[in-house]
Amino acid sequence: MAELELVPVRTRILTDKDNIVDMIExxxxxxxxxxxxxxxxxxxxxxxxxxxxxxEDLKVCFLARLLCRFVPQEGSLSSCYGMQSAxxxxxxxxxxxxxxxxxxxxxxxxxxxxxxxxGGQTALVDDVTGTMPPFDKCLVYGPHDPHxxxxxxxxxxxxxxxxxxxxxxxxxxxxxxxxEGLDPKxxxxxxxxxxxxxxxxxxxxxxxxxxxNAEKMAKDQA
Amino acid sequence: MEFLMILxxxxxxxxxxxxxxxxxxxDAEFEFIIDQRTDFILEDLTDKTATLSCKVPFVNKxxxxxxxMDAYPRHLLPYEQYDGVEVSSxxxxxTAPRTxxxxxxxxxxxxxxxxxxxxxxxxxxxGGIQEALGQMSELNVDMPIDIVYQIxxxxxxxxxxxxxxMTCDEIMRAMQAKGAAK
Numbered sequence: 001m002a003e004l005e006l007v008p009v010r011t012r013i014l015t016d017k018d019n020i021v022d023m024i025e026x027x028x029x030x031x032x033x034x035x036x037x038x039x040x041x042x043x044x045x046x047x048x049x050x051x052x053x054x055x056e057d058l059k060v061c062f063l064a065r066l067l068c069r070f071v072p073q074e075g076s077l078s079s080c081y082g083m084q085s086a087x088x089x090x091x092x093x094x095x096x097x098x099x100x101x102x103x104x105x106x107x108x109x110x111x112x113x114x115x116x117x118x119g120g121q122t123a124l125v126d127d128v129t130g131t132m133p134p135f136d137k138c139l140v141y142g143p144h145d146p147h148x149x150x151x152x153x154x155x156x157x158x159x160x161x162x163x164x165x166x167x168x169x170x171x172x173x174x175x176x177x178x179x180e181g182l183d184p185k186x187x188x189x190x191x192x193x194x195x196x197x198x199x200x201x202x203x204x205x206x207x208x209x210x211x212x213n214a215e216k217m218a219k220d221q222a
Numbered sequence: 223m224e225f226l227m228i229l230x231x232x233x234x235x236x237x238x239x240x241x242x243x244x245x246x247x248x249d250a251e252f253e254f255i256i257d258q259r260t261d262f263i264l265e266d267l268t269d270k271t272a273t274l275s276c277k278v279p280f281v282n283k284x285x286x287x288x289x290x291m292d293a294y295p296r297h298l299l300p301y302e303q304y305d306g307v308e309v310s311s312x313x314x315x316x317t318a319p320r321t322x323x324x325x326x327x328x329x330x331x332x333x334x335x336x337x338x339x340x341x342x343x344x345x346x347x348x349g350g351i352q353e354a355l356g357q358m359s360e361l362n363v364d365m366p367i368d369i370v371y372q373i374x375x376x377x378x379x380x381x382x383x384x385x386x387x388m389t390c391d392e393i394m395r396a397m398q399a400k401g402a403a404k
Contacts, residue, residue: 055291055374055379056379060378065377065378066240066244068376069243069244069247069376073286073287073376078376079289079374079375079376080376080377080378081374081379127289128289128291128327128374129289129327129328129329133324133326134324136326136327137291137292137327
């Protein structure tokens with residue numbers, strides 16, 4: 001009987017002094033089998049990669065101060081610091097033109113165009129309060145090379161696969177990087193209930209047990 | 223020439239529209255309501271220390287949500303004024319109590335607010351705390367406490383201060399209420 005089981009793994013607070021693959025090996029290796037998929041929270045991967053900054057350290061341009069005004073206040077880009085972070089990673093003119101086209105698209109009833117055009121990092125910036133202390137006063141960018149990270153986890157732990165996921169309590173789930181052969185959309189559906197928990201820095205790893213067996217059974221049944 | 227005039231006019235209209243939009247949108251505006259704070263009460267008493275706390279409400283009366291990034295109390299008791307006690311203070315949200323003097327950044331939607339708890343600990347430098355605080359009262363020494371808070375909202379971050387006064391009479395009342403002073 002191969003039933004999927006989601007096992008969150010608790011760690012200490014990880015920082016930019018840590019290597020995410022070493023930490024997964026340290027905290028999760030004894031629970032990971034060859035049929036399992038290891039998923040890790042994207043914000044924690046980014047933190048271990050040092051992809052964080054403080055609002056006080058950002059030099060905010062006029063365009064960032066202007067454009068943030070047109071983002072609904074629930075979004076990370078609604079502060080000039082979130083907007084500046086996106087501009088620093090994707091380029092300020094790219095963000096500007098994406099915003100212009102996004103606004104025009106919205107007028108004709110099409111939403112989401114801004115994030116499609118503004119580059120992958122734009123939707124991944126977490127504004128202050130987006131993560132647990134001590135990073136609650138920092139902006140966290142998206143992780144660098146999530147596919148590479150997933151491949152490294154898989155190769156180090158000898159598991160069936162690995163994924164870097166962006167999941168929250170609002171039923172938003174996206175898998176940013178997977179090891180070869182995994183379906184990111186399927187994994188996103190499995191993780192939709194946010195097994196990382198609200199404070200994902202405490203349980204940044206979730207082991208999806210029996211993934212390979214469940215997938216095989218599903219294929220056989222099909 | 224006519225085309226150029228129309229173009230300039232359009233740009234001016236767009237700029238005015240954007241300016242009006244931003245002006246109407248406004249920003250977060252925080253206020254710590256010192257007038258509505260509770261009196262200090264004695265939380266803990268030992269031979270050498272007295273710990274008192276009070277609650278201070280705050281509100282975001284602006285038109286946008288904002289984040290209190292950091293907040294802390296800054297007590298001001300120079301030894302030139304009174305040298306009988308050492309003071310330490312901390313502040314936390316009443317809804318998220320913690321004892322490490324770390325203020326976790328919190329988003330406060332517009333029109334809402336909360337309450338902070340300010341805790342002040344006096345340690346007698348020599349002798350007992352009751353005697354030291356009694357002497358502070360005799361010398362009529364009040365202690366200002368600045369609530370220092372950093373805000374991030376739509377515009378650039380800023381730090382504000384709001385001053386409250388912890389009077390010696392209030393300290394004595396708190397001590398008396400727990401039978402720790404005459």
